[in-house]
Amino acid sequence: MDARELHSILPRAAPTLLIDRRALKLQASQSTPAAATPTGEEAALRLSVVIPAYNETARIGRTIPALLTYLHGLDYAHELLIVDDGSTDGTPDMARRLLSGEPRARVLEEPRNRGKGHAVRVGMLAAKGQFVLFCDADLSTLPEDLEKFWPWLDSGYEVVIGSRKMAGANVSRHQPLWRESLGKGFTWLTNVIAAPGISDVTCGFKCFSRQAAQTLFSLSVIDDWSFDAEVLFIAQRLGYLIKEVPVSWHDEPGTKVRLWKDTVRALLGLATIRANFLRERYKAQRRVTRKHT
Numbered sequence: 001m002d003a004r005e006l007h008s009i010l011p012r013a014a015p016t017l018l019i020d021r022r023a024l025k026l027q028a029s030q031s032t033p034a035a036a037t038p039t040g041e042e043a044a045l046r047l048s049v050v051i052p053a054y055n056e057t058a059r060i061g062r063t064i065p066a067l068l069t070y071l072h073g074l075d076y077a078h079e080l081l082i083v084d085d086g087s088t089d090g091t092p093d094m095a096r097r098l099l100s101g102e103p104r105a106r107v108l109e110e111p112r113n114r115g116k117g118h119a120v121r122v123g124m125l126a127a128k129g130q131f132v133l134f135c136d137a138d139l140s141t142l143p144e145d146l147e148k149f150w151p152w153l154d155s156g157y158e159v160v161i162g163s164r165k166m167a168g169a170n171v172s173r174h175q176p177l178w179r180e181s182l183g184k185g186f187t188w189l190t191n192v193i194a195a196p197g198i199s200d201v202t203c204g205f206k207c208f209s210r211q212a213a214q215t216l217f218s219l220s221v222i223d224d225w226s227f228d229a230e231v232l233f234i235a236q237r238l239g240y241l242i243k244e245v246p247v248s249w250h251d252e253p254g255t256k257v258r259l260w261k262d263t264v265r266a267l268l269g270l271a272t273i274r275a276n277f278l279r280e281r282y283k284a285q286r287r288v289t290r291k292h293t
């Protein structure tokens with residue numbers, strides 16, 4: 001992409017420094033655990049892909065080979081991390097089999113099931129790439145959509161997230177009605193209670209700079225389905241600019257979300273975010289994000 005093409009997709013506004021006013025309340029004296037400065041091989045590793053996986057034997061037989069095909073076609077160094085979330089169906093063994101002979105793939109195993117948020121956190125903190133993408137094990141959004149993220153990531157946005165709700169998104173197969181409604185309701189509530197201005201809080205396709213991933217996931221504590229809201233809440237409080245990018249979505253049947261249990265948990269999660277904020281649990285070094293240069 002040449003400079004003119006890049007310019008055409010960047011925001012029209014002049015480059016600005018953005019300071020989240022609420023972030024000013026945060027004390028500069030406390031710093032978050034910083035990412036260790038990457039060296040050598042790690043410095044050359046451009047991308048880490050993190051996949052949380054819970055009882056996914058019925059789906060990863062198709063999705064891991066598809067993901068590998070995409071990754072093998074990349075002309076930059078990358079790694080793949082599958083984080084097994086205490087599966088009882090042999091998911092880690094199957095993942096290891098599918099990844100045998102892949103030098104840059106790892107399977108991390110959690111001893112018990114704790115929820116998607118926990119699995120994503122483990123992967124994000126273990127990742128060594130300059131940018132870290134997490135996506136769902138069913139690849140409802142195809143990894144090819146990452147190509148739409150690069151111009152934003154390369155221009156300085158550190159939190160770039162997929163949206164199924166923006167103009168330009170292509171939902172070729174919807175989630176079941178109850179599941180889609182749950183996501184929409186949760187996004188609405190999150191906008192009101194925690195992180196305003198996000199069109200799709202729960203889309204399982206989000207990419208962070210390594211530094212942002214280390215900071216945000218070190219501070220986050222929620223293990224369940226509401227972890228996205230917490231991470232976005234902290235990101236906004238710390239002044240990270242969040243860029244939403246329309247993505248494609250072809251829903252793969254077999255959601256692991258349970259209607260009542262996960263709805264209650266998600267609501268409790270939003271309450272937890274507010275409570276943690278009041279308790280200054282998300283205190284961190286004040287941050288000023290440059291929009292782009």
Ligand SMILES: Nc1nc2c(ncn2[C@@H]2O[C@H](COP(=O)(O)OP(=O)(O)O)[C@@H](O)[C@H]2O)c(=O)[nH]1
Binds near residue numbers: 116137254
């Ligand atoms: N629902 C759920 N998903 C988990 C859990 N741990 C990891 N995951 C992964 O999180 C992703 C959630 O996707 P999915 O079950 O398709 O839910 P969807 O959001 O309804 O599409 C998948 O990669 C799961 O394997 C868990 O405890 N519950």
Ligand SMILES: [Mg+2]
Binds near residue numbers: 138
């Ligand atoms: Mg799914």
